[in-house]
Amino acid sequence: MCFQKGNVINSIIGNDHSQYSLLGMISPTFQNQGTAYVNIAGRKVLPGESFSIDCPNVELQNAISINFEADPAKTKILYIGFVKLEKN
DSSP, X not given: OOOOOEEEEEEEEOSOEEEEEXXXXXXXXXXXXXXXXXXXXXXXXXXXXXXXXOOTTOOXXXXXXXXXXXXXXXXXXEEEEEEEXXXX
16 A cells, blocks of 8 residues: 655634635645634535535645625634645
8 A cells, every 4th residue: 555645734714715725635624613604615614613625535726715704793713624745
């Protein structure tokens, strides 16, 4: 069995993105830890919920929209974790 080398990457998203790049990501998982809901690629993710793109053998190439609830009193904290392959 041949394994590829990769690294776990974690980041925080706190703003709207009309074209959030998924380029090179493998199996990204989004966790809404704020108090505002967020729409990720057209799916409503409530506070405390997660949204995963399960693709363990695929490097993504596209971009998606990320839009937070438009309530300035609510916090916008969206964690994303994914694997990125090491390139030789």
